[in-house]
Amino acid sequence: MRFDNDVSKQDGHIVSTTSTEVGKDKGFFGHPRGLANLFGVEMWERFSFYGMQGILAIYLYYSTTDGGLGLEKPTALGIVGAYGGLVYLSTVVGAWIADRLLGSERTLFYSALLIMAGHISLALLPGFAGVGVGLVCVALGSGGLKGNATALVGGLYGEHDERRDGGFTLFYMGVNLGGWIGPLLTGLAQEELGFHYGFGLAAIGMAAGLIQYTLGRKNLPDSGRVVPNPLPANRRPLVAVLAVVVVALIVVAVLTGFVTAENLSDRTILVIVIASVAYFAVLLTSKKTTPVERKRVASFIPMFIASAAFFALFQQQFTVIAAYTDERLDRNLFGWEMPVSWMNSVNPVFILLLAPVVAAIWTKLGERQPSSPIKFAMGTGIAGVSFLLFLPLAGGGPASTPLLALVGIILVVTVAELSLSPVGLSLSTKLAPEAYQTQMVALNFLSVALGTALSGWLARFYSADSEVPYFGTLGAICIGIGILLVLGTPFIRKLMSGVR
Numbered sequence: 001m002r003f004d005n006d007v008s009k010q011d012g013h014i015v016s017t018t019s020t021e022v023g024k025d026k027g028f029f030g031h032p033r034g035l036a037n038l039f040g041v042e043m044w045e046r047f048s049f050y051g052m053q054g055i056l057a058i059y060l061y062y063s064t065t066d067g068g069l070g071l072e073k074p075t076a077l078g079i080v081g082a083y084g085g086l087v088y089l090s091t092v093v094g095a096w097i098a099d100r101l102l103g104s105e106r107t108l109f110y111s112a113l114l115i116m117a118g119h120i121s122l123a124l125l126p127g128f129a130g131v132g133v134g135l136v137c138v139a140l141g142s143g144g145l146k147g148n149a150t151a152l153v154g155g156l157y158g159e160h161d162e163r164r165d166g167g168f169t170l171f172y173m174g175v176n177l178g179g180w181i182g183p184l185l186t187g188l189a190q191e192e193l194g195f196h197y198g199f200g201l202a203a204i205g206m207a208a209g210l211i212q213y214t215l216g217r218k219n220l221p222d223s224g225r226v227v228p229n230p231l232p233a234n235r236r237p238l239v240a241v242l243a244v245v246v247v248a249l250i251v252v253a254v255l256t257g258f259v260t261a262e263n264l265s266d267r268t269i270l271v272i273v274i275a276s277v278a279y280f281a282v283l284l285t286s287k288k289t290t291p292v293e294r295k296r297v298a299s300f301i302p303m304f305i306a307s308a309a310f311f312a313l314f315q316q317q318f319t320v321i322a323a324y325t326d327e328r329l330d331r332n333l334f335g336w337e338m339p340v341s342w343m344n345s346v347n348p349v350f351i352l353l354l355a356p357v358v359a360a361i362w363t364k365l366g367e368r369q370p371s372s373p374i375k376f377a378m379g380t381g382i383a384g385v386s387f388l389l390f391l392p393l394a395g396g397g398p399a400s401t402p403l404l405a406l407v408g409i410i411l412v413v414t415v416a417e418l419s420l421s422p423v424g425l426s427l428s429t430k431l432a433p434e435a436y437q438t439q440m441v442a443l444n445f446l447s448v449a450l451g452t453a454l455s456g457w458l459a460r461f462y463s464a465d466s467e468v469p470y471f472g473t474l475g476a477i478c479i480g481i482g483i484l485l486v487l488g489t490p491f492i493r494k495l496m497s498g499v500r
Helices: 035-062 073-089 093-104 106-122 127-154 163-193 194-216 234-255 264-285 291-318 319-328 340-368 374-390 401-431 436-462 464-496
Strands: 005-012 013-018
Touching: 005 127, 005 163, 005 194, 013 401, 035 073, 035 127, 035 291, 035 340, 035 401, 073 127, 073 264, 073 291, 073 319, 073 436, 093 106, 127 163, 127 401, 127 436, 127 464, 163 194, 163 234, 163 340, 163 374, 163 401, 194 374, 194 401, 234 436, 264 291, 264 319, 264 436, 291 319, 291 340, 291 374, 291 464, 319 340, 319 436, 340 401, 340 436, 374 401, 374 464, 401 436
Parallel strands: none
Antiparallel strands: 005 013
16 A cells, blocks of 8 residues: 655655555544645635635726726626636646656745735736736646645545545635635625725735745655656756747737737637647656556546536636626625625535535445546536526526525535535546656646636626526536436446546
8 A cells, every 4th residue: 555655765866655654644633634734725825816716707897987997798707717727727837847846845835925926916016917917927826736735635645545535525625715715805805995905815815825834844745845757957948948938929929919808718728628638648648657557547538528517617606607696696685785706605615514524425435435437427417407507597687586596506516516526636646647646636627727718718608688598508518428427437447447
């Protein structure tokens, strides 16, 4: 049984050796103490991320007299979706840096600094300058943090440790604790003081996360300090040149109008699809991937598709559902109008309530719990059902949807999320080739990136007059994908070669 890794040297290279210490560590609710530190830093990062994202859409499309930037609504929602997609796309960059240059632990630390700089830019720089600089920094930093935090959680457990899925579910609670508090406080600050105060509060939250993380770094697995596949020194100048070329191409694309605010979601989807295909090709053809590992990577392809479909619906909480909340939801609470962003805190509340239950169920069932493909099918299918629940509410006027109705829909999609999202994080670490551990996690996040970008692209088809075909079609597609995944589970499990 393989547990956490210690650091040693062979032939001049840093490698990892096995240790059973982590397997014995049960200092955090029966889990390794390092989980508490990763739980905390992810909580604060999500506080800042979701706090900012909860007010981003309305900041972009509110008029300048209301403190916004006055963009057309479809353009604003497309930008939000594209930005979310770029966050998860940048996990590829963060994973590569971790696997080839710095290791997961240091990459996470520097990424957190970049996130804080992005929120400060949004708070202090005016207009589109603050949006441009701030969103780029937050996107790159969040991408570097997310994949590496997940990889570090995976490093706390042995390959066959039955606590793994339960540990990832607890980690997911940290995500949602921050996701619950962030929109509440930033939304209130935006409502009472203005948008830039909301962005500033997000920066303070990330600073708190950095302090907490620094104090607990000693409890993290030694494997996170190892560079699994070091980049040879003679290739580093070439990589630096390629990085400069990529940045230059992006600048040229913006200046020439190839990438605009209106088509940003389209371009983002194209880039993510290309990156995903390329990533699968690299992992499947690499000489460092063993035959068994190659089968395991191939088994992830149908789960990748299901995950993208799920997140195309789930991430509409920041695009279509944000506009729906602003226009169609009755937000009156005893004579006081609830901030739009507060609706983003409902899902994290349900996660906090239900995640311990789900973690206990998976732990109790042990080897009898549903396989990962079945869990993915459950998540995708239930998400489709949640969209069908919008149909009885279709066709109403402004503020016609009862608050409890939308809360009920979010409860259903939360059940779907718990069936798929934390399991996807865990599965990506279990299926990962030894030489590409963090990059396999990034591949999972590419499915989230694709779904998130699609959530912005799909928003252009939504209007009050098209609610029945919009919600009905998307719901039916996701249910169909779930059914296909159930039918394909026996073949997928063969490819998984013993991984559940």
